[in-house]
Amino acid sequence: MSREAIFGAIRRGLRRGALPDDQAMALRARLSAHPRHLIPARSRVARAEQIALFLRNLEKEFATFRRVSDAAELPEAVATYIAAQNLPPELVIAPHDELRSIPWAARPMLRLREGRAEAADLVSVQHGYVGIAETGTLMLPAAPDRPTTLNLLCDTAIVVLRASRIVGAYEEAWDVLRAERHDELSDGFMPRNVMLVTGPSRSADIESTLELGAHGPRRLHVVLVDDDSSALQS
Amino acid sequence: MLATSPAFKENAAHALADPSLQKALHRTRPQNPAKRAAAVAALPEFEQLRDIGRDIKNHTLANLDFYLETWETNVLKSGGHVHWASTADDARTAVLEICRKAGARTVTKGKSMISEELAINDHLEKHGIEPIETDLGEYILQIRKEPPSHIIGPAFHLNREDWEESFRKVHTHLPADRVFAERKDIMTEARELLRSKFLAADVGITGANFLIAETGSSVIVTNEGNGDLTQTLPRVHIVLASIEKVVPTLEDATSLLRLLARSATGQDFSVYTTFSTGGRRAGDLDGPEEYHVVVVDNGRSAMVGTEFQDMLRCIRCAACMNHCPVYQTVGGHAYGWVYPGPMGSVLTPSLIGVDKAGHLPNASTFCGKCESVCPVKIPLPKMMRHWREREFERHLSPQSVRTNLSLWAFVAQRPALYRLATRIGAKALSLLGRGRGRLASVPFAGGWTGGRDLPVPEGETFFARYARLERSKRS
Numbered sequence: 001m002s003r004e005a006i007f008g009a010i011r012r013g014l015r016r017g018a019l020p021d022d023q024a025m026a027l028r029a030r031l032s033a034h035p036r037h038l039i040p041a042r043s044r045v046a047r048a049e050q051i052a053l054f055l056r057n058l059e060k061e062f063a064t065f066r067r068v069s070d071a072a073e074l075p076e077a078v079a080t081y082i083a084a085q086n087l088p089p090e091l092v093i094a095p096h097d098e099l100r101s102i103p104w105a106a107r108p109m110l111r112l113r114e115g116r117a118e119a120a121d122l123v124s125v126q127h128g129y130v131g132i133a134e135t136g137t138l139m140l141p142a143a144p145d146r147p148t149t150l151n152l153l154c155d156t157a158i159v160v161l162r163a164s165r166i167v168g169a170y171e172e173a174w175d176v177l178r179a180e181r182h183d184e185l186s187d188g189f190m191p192r193n194v195m196l197v198t199g200p201s202r203s204a205d206i207e208s209t210l211e212l213g214a215h216g217p218r219r220l221h222v223v224l225v226d227d228d229s230s231a232l233q234s
Numbered sequence: 235m236l237a238t239s240p241a242f243k244e245n246a247a248h249a250l251a252d253p254s255l256q257k258a259l260h261r262t263r264p265q266n267p268a269k270r271a272a273a274v275a276a277l278p279e280f281e282q283l284r285d286i287g288r289d290i291k292n293h294t295l296a297n298l299d300f301y302l303e304t305w306e307t308n309v310l311k312s313g314g315h316v317h318w319a320s321t322a323d324d325a326r327t328a329v330l331e332i333c334r335k336a337g338a339r340t341v342t343k344g345k346s347m348i349s350e351e352l353a354i355n356d357h358l359e360k361h362g363i364e365p366i367e368t369d370l371g372e373y374i375l376q377i378r379k380e381p382p383s384h385i386i387g388p389a390f391h392l393n394r395e396d397w398e399e400s401f402r403k404v405h406t407h408l409p410a411d412r413v414f415a416e417r418k419d420i421m422t423e424a425r426e427l428l429r430s431k432f433l434a435a436d437v438g439i440t441g442a443n444f445l446i447a448e449t450g451s452s453v454i455v456t457n458e459g460n461g462d463l464t465q466t467l468p469r470v471h472i473v474l475a476s477i478e479k480v481v482p483t484l485e486d487a488t489s490l491l492r493l494l495a496r497s498a499t500g501q502d503f504s505v506y507t508t509f510s511t512g513g514r515r516a517g518d519l520d521g522p523e524e525y526h527v528v529v530v531d532n533g534r535s536a537m538v539g540t541e542f543q544d545m546l547r548c549i550r551c552a553a554c555m556n557h558c559p560v561y562q563t564v565g566g567h568a569y570g571w572v573y574p575g576p577m578g579s580v581l582t583p584s585l586i587g588v589d590k591a592g593h594l595p596n597a598s599t600f601c602g603k604c605e606s607v608c609p610v611k612i613p614l615p616k617m618m619r620h621w622r623e624r625e626f627e628r629h630l631s632p633q634s635v636r637t638n639l640s641l642w643a644f645v646a647q648r649p650a651l652y653r654l655a656t657r658i659g660a661k662a663l664s665l666l667g668r669g670r671g672r673l674a675s676v677p678f679a680g681g682w683t684g685g686r687d688l689p690v691p692e693g694e695t696f697f698a699r700y701a702r703l704e705r706s707k708r709s
C-alpha cells in the first residue's frame with residue numbers, strides 16, 4: 001500500500017506518470033555505462049609516485065606500513081611488528097590462497113588460525129584486495145576467503161597488499177571489482193559487503209577531540225609486497 | 235520525539251544562559267570551519283565537485299521513481315527485502331515486525347538520523363525489545379535520555395564531566411572510584427561494554443548515507459566502526475533509509491563521497507565507507523543472514539516538484555550548521571526537533587508542518603554562509619524565505635508582525651514618506667544609542683530586541699549619505 005502511495009506522490013510532484021519508454025531507455029543506458037565524473041588530479045601520477053601517495057595517505061590517516069620486496073619476507077615483517085607492539089604471536093588469518101602460499105613455517109613462533117575473527121582474537125591478518133592512492137584507502141570486499149570480521153573485531157588489523165594492486169582513484173577500484181568479481185546470487189559483481197577502510201577506528205564524540213580506537217581496530221598496519229616492477233624502476 | 239520547535243525563542247534564551255553548552259560551543263565554533271577549509275584547500279577540484287554533486291542529485295530527483303524501482307529490483311535480486319513506509323508509523327511497524335520474526339530481545343544500532351525522526355527506540359522499548367545505541371555520542375545520549383544536538387556529532391554539547399558522571403551512574407559493575415585520566419579512558423570503557431552487546435544482539439539497525447540503484451546496495455559512512463559491527467554480527471540487518479538517499483551508480487556515489495567527509499569533519503575520507511548488498515552468500519563465514527531495507531517517505535515525496543525539492547539533495551554533512559552564526563550561538567537543542575541548523579530550518583517545517591516549526595526559518599541572519607559551504611549547493615536562505623512567506627500567507631505570524639509589515643508596505647510604496655520616516659527613525663535611534671554601538675532594547679520593539687541587540691544607526695539614512703557623497707564628489 002505504502003509503495004503505491006509513495007510512487008504516486010513522487011509522480012504527482014514530477015507532473016508525469018511512469019517514465020516514458022524512451023526516457024527509461026536513456027536512463028538504463030546511463031546505468032550500464034556508469035560514466036565517471038571528474039577525478040581529482042592528485043592520483044593521476046606516475047606509478048611509483050602513486051604508490052608513494054598511497055603510503056603517505058596511510059600515515060596521514062594514522063595507519064602504519066612496512067614495505068617488503070618479496071612475499072617470503074612477510075613472516076618476519078609480521079613477527080617483528082607484533083613483537084614491537086607487545087602483542088601475543090597469535091593470528092587469525094584470512095583463508096586466502098595468496099596468504100596460504102606465504103612460508104609462515106619460517107617463523108614457528110607465529111600461531112595462525114584460519115577463519116573469521118572471534119571476540120577473543122587480538123590480531124587479524126586480512127588479504128588486501130585493492131589499495132586506493134587518492135586517500136590511502138583499502139578496498140576489502142567480503143568473500144569466503146576474506147571474512148568481514150577480520151576488518152573489525154581485533155585490536156590490531158594487519159593487511160597484506162601487493163603493490164601491483166594499488167590504483168589511483170576509487171573509480172579504478174570499482175573497475176577492478178567489476179572486471180574480476182561475479183556474484184552468483186545476483187548475477188552482478190557486488191559481493192555482500194565491500195568495505196573501504198581508511199586508517200584505524202576513531203571518534204571525536206568526546207569534546208570534539210579525536211581519539212583512536214573507538215569500536216574497530218586501534219591499529220591498522222599494512223604490509224606492502226613490492227611486486228610491481230614498473231613502480232620500482234621508475 | 236516531541237517537537238519543541240514552536241518554543242524556539244524560549245529555547246534559545248535558555249541555551250544562551252547555559253554555561254555548559256556555551257563552553258562546548260566555544261570549543262567547536264572555530265574548529266569545524268577550520269577543518270573543512272583545510273580539507274577543501276587540499277583538493278583544488280572541490281568547487282567543481284560541488285557542481286557535480288548538485289547535478290547528480292538533481293538528475294536523480296527528476297527520475298526518482300525510476301531509480302527507486304531499479305534499486306528495489308536489484309535488492310531483491312541479491313536476496314534482500316524491501317519494505318516501503320509512507321509514514322513514520324508504517325516504518326515503526328515494519329521494523330518491529332522484522333524484529334519480532336527474528337525473535338529479537340536486543341537490537342544494536344548504528345547512528346541514524348532517520349531513526350531519531352521515526353523514534354524507533356521508544357517503539358521497540360514499548361514492545362519489550364531493548365535498543366542499544368552504539369555510536370559513542372548516541373550511547374551517552376541514550377543514557378542521559380537526551381536528543382542529539384548535531385547531525386554528525388550528536389553529543390558535542392557535553393563536556394568531559396558529563397560523560398564521567400553518566401558512566402559512573404550506569405556502569406555500576408565497575409569500581410566507583412575508578413579514574414578517568416584521559417578522554418581515551420572514557421572511550422575504552424564504552425568500547426569494552428558495547429563489545430558484548432554487539433556480540434549478543436539479534437538484530438542490527440543502521441541508517442544509510444546512500445542507496446545505489448545500479449547494484450541494490452546501501453552505504454554507511456562512519457569513523458568508529460560501530461555501524462559495521464552492528465551490521466556484521468547479528469543474524470538480521472535492518473537498514474533505515476529515506477527515499478531521497480538513492481543515487482544511480484557507484485560512480486555517482488563516489489563523487490558525492492568525495493564531498494561528504496571533507497564537508498563534514500574535514501577528513502579526506504571517513505574511516506569506514508561500507509557498501510552492503512543483500513545477506514550472507516554461500517560459503518561466507520560471517521555477515522547477517524537477512525538483509526532488510528525499510529524505505530521511508532514521511533513527508534518527502536510531497537516536497538518533490540515544490541520550491542523545497544532542492545532540500546532533498548541534502549547529504550547530511552552538517553557544514554551548514556557548523557558555519558551558522560545562529561546555530562553556533564544556541565546549539566542544536568533550541569531548534570526543538572531532530573534536524574537543527576539551517577538544513578533543519580528548511581526541512582523541519584516540511585516534515586512536521588509549518589504550524590509547528592514556523593519559527594525556525596526566522597532563526598536566520600540570512601548571512602548566506604550555509605549556502606556557500608553546502609556541498610550540493612542547496613539555496614538554504616532562499617528556502618527559508620519561502621517558508622516565511624508561507625507562514626505569513628497562512629496567517630501563522632502574530633498579529634503585531636502582520637500589522638507592522640502592512641504599515642511598512644504602505645510607507646515603502648510612497649518614496650517621499652519612506653525617506654521622511656527613515657530620516658526620523660535613524661536620528662531617533664542614534665540619539666537613543668548615544669554613542670553606544672548597539673541597543674539592547676528599543677521602545678515598542680521589545681519582541682525583536684528580546685532575542686538580539688540592534689546595531690545603532692549613525693544618524694544618517696542611506697539616501698542622505700548617498701546624496702551627500704555625490705555632492706562632495708562634484709565639488
Ligand code: SF4
Pocket residue numbers: 497547548549550551552553554555577604607608609610611612
Ligand atoms: S543542507 Fe547542505 S550543508 Fe547542510 S547538511 Fe545538507 S548537504 Fe550539508
